[in-house]
Amino acid sequence: MKLLLVAEYREGKILDTYGELLGFAQKLNAESSMVLVGAADSLPSFDGKLYLADVATHGESNADVHKQVVLDVVSRENPDMVVLCHSSYGWDLAPRIAYQLKAAQVSEVVDIQDGKLVVPVCNAKLRRTLVPGSALTVATIQSGAFAAPELAGAAPRVESIEVSTDGSYTFLGYEEATEGGVDLTKADIIVSAGRGVGKADNVGLVIDLAKALGGEYAASRPVVDSEWVAHERQVGTTGQTVAPKLYIACGISGAIQHLAGMKKSDFIVAINTDRDAPIAEEADALVIADLLQFVPILTEKIQSL
Numbered sequence: 212m213k214l215l216l217v218a219e220y221r222e223g224k225i226l227d228t229y230g231e232l233l234g235f236a237q238k239l240n241a242e243s244s245m246v247l248v249g250a251a252d253s254l255p256s257f258d259g260k261l262y263l264a265d266v267a268t269h270g271e272s273n274a275d276v277h278k279q280v281v282l283d284v285v286s287r288e289n290p291d292m293v294v295l296c297h298s299s300y301g302w303d304l305a306p307r308i309a310y311q312l313k314a315a316q317v318s319e320v321v322d323i324q325d326g327k328l329v330v331p332v333c334n335a336k337l338r339r340t341l342v343p344g345s346a347l348t349v350a351t352i353q354s355g356a357f358a359a360p361e362l363a364g365a366a367p368r369v370e371s372i373e374v375s376t377d378g379s380y381t382f383l384g385y386e387e388a389t390e391g392g393v394d395l396t397k398a399d400i401i402v403s404a405g406r407g408v409g410k411a412d413n414v415g416l417v418i419d420l421a422k423a424l425g426g427e428y429a430a431s432r433p434v435v436d437s438e439w440v441a442h443e444r445q446v447g448t449t450g451q452t453v454a455p456k457l458y459i460a461c462g463i464s465g466a467i468q469h470l471a472g473m474k475k476s477d478f479i480v481a482i483n484t485d486r487d488a489p490i491a492e493e494a495d496a497l498v499i500a501d502l503l504q505f506v507p508i509l510t511e512k513i514q515s516l
């Protein structure tokens with residue numbers, strides 16, 4: 212199998228998520244080439260062919276033009292699969308490429324089993340394996356689902372390419388998070404509330420524990436969707452990616468989209484009534500308890516130290 216990996220470049224450098232694309236290729240045992248709209252001073256550690264379209268000419272974020280770049284490389288490489296990250300860049304680009312190539316598009320691949328793509332369904336409660344019906348597939352891979360292989364030292368064979376830069380997009384720039392927004396990535400300790408807190412009033416228990424520990428509080432997506440906690444505190448693929456020294460997950464089941472945002476934490480404590488919740492597999496310590504009883508007692512003990 213032959214893959215074309217689409218790397219991303221932002222604000223002057225290649226994003227290290229290209230490593231996850233390589234991890235995906237490695238798991239499929241596939242041959243791969245890569246394409247990047249970027250610059251020669253920020254290249255991937257990749258032992259293969261890299262098609263490089265100059266960012267100064269093709270723009271940093273322009274789906275119309277970048278689509279043409281990828282299509283140009285597809286015509287040269289004739290891959291079986293075009294692979295992008297499941298990121299805002301990938302969401303924007305993948306369907307355009309798939310439509311143009313009349314290829315199947317498979318979104319948010321989380322695993323490979325027996326050479327087949329595994330994707331989440333039913334809000335990630337279930338998974339299914341897919342065999343695309345077309346000869347060419349365009350796939351996006353879930354953040355954190357495929358570990359990057361050892362990359363140091365490898366250098367790509369670079370081939371410069373150029374396509375027409377006509378497009379209907381004008382890229383205006385990136386917007387910084389609003390002032391006063393919380394940067395959870397800087398917190399050493401995060402206590403996070405999941406749907407297991409039950410109702411908005413109970414989020415206070417999690418906030419109290421975070422304060423007692425001198426940390427920040429965060430939440431899983433359902434808690435944010437219910438407007439119990441602001442979106443800026445959401446952890447996961449559609450929230451922030453954090454790696455604190457201590458992450459305490461209170462009433463969080465451990466769906467892949469949540470794990471992707473916190474599994475690089477140094478030490479994970481999960482408080483859950485269900486000993487079989489998926490988070491138990493990631494947790495360094497699992498407390499099987501009702502958080503509504505356990506968390507206030509823990510907070511009180513810490514406050515009394």
Ligand SMILES: Cc1cc2nc3c(=O)[nH]c(=O)nc-3n(C[C@H](O)[C@H](O)[C@H](O)COP(=O)(O)OP(=O)(O)OC[C@H]3O[C@@H](n4cnc5c(N)ncnc54)[C@H](O)[C@@H]3O)c2cc1C
Binds near residue numbers: 461
């Ligand atoms: C495209 C997409 C993007 C997504 N992005 C994100 C994201 O960025 N972040 C994110 O978090 N999710 C995200 N999700 C949602 C994700 O799939 C899960 O649905 C979500 O993470 C589940 O949240 P939860 O663990 O809080 O709730 P649940 O899965 O409902 O788990 C609740 C847990 O609480 C436990 N519990 C219940 N009562 C108690 C109690 N009294 N004491 C202790 N434990 C208790 C239960 O045993 C259970 O394990 C995304 C989904 C999709 C499809």
